[in-house]
Amino acid sequence: MKGENTGSVKRLFLHAMRSQRKELLVYLSLMLLGALISMSVPLCVGYVTDRLIPKSESNAILVMMFSLILGITAGLLINVTVNRTKIRIQDRKSVV
DSSP: OHHHHHHHHHHHHHHHHGGGHHHHHHHHHHHHHHHHHHHHHHHHHHHIIIIIHHHTOHHHHHHHHHHHHHHHHHHHHHHHHHHHHHHHHHHHHHHO
16 A cells, blocks of 8 residues: 555656756755855865964955855855745645
């Protein structure tokens, strides 16, 4: 009895996801990119505090600061895009 419904549930899921593949790929790739950017922030801070501040390299500190600001901005934009993709996926699911 349980085995009869398993095939139909799987087919139903695959049919529902057929139109969602592009959005899911965008969603997963943006999440991966966001994770990589978020890992770079602690690495940059560690580099600044361990190597640049003791040597008083002000130009390198400024470059690192601007790169951190750029990384944070990119992370925020990725977060907004991921959330918009989630909304699009939910809207398409409600239509289907």
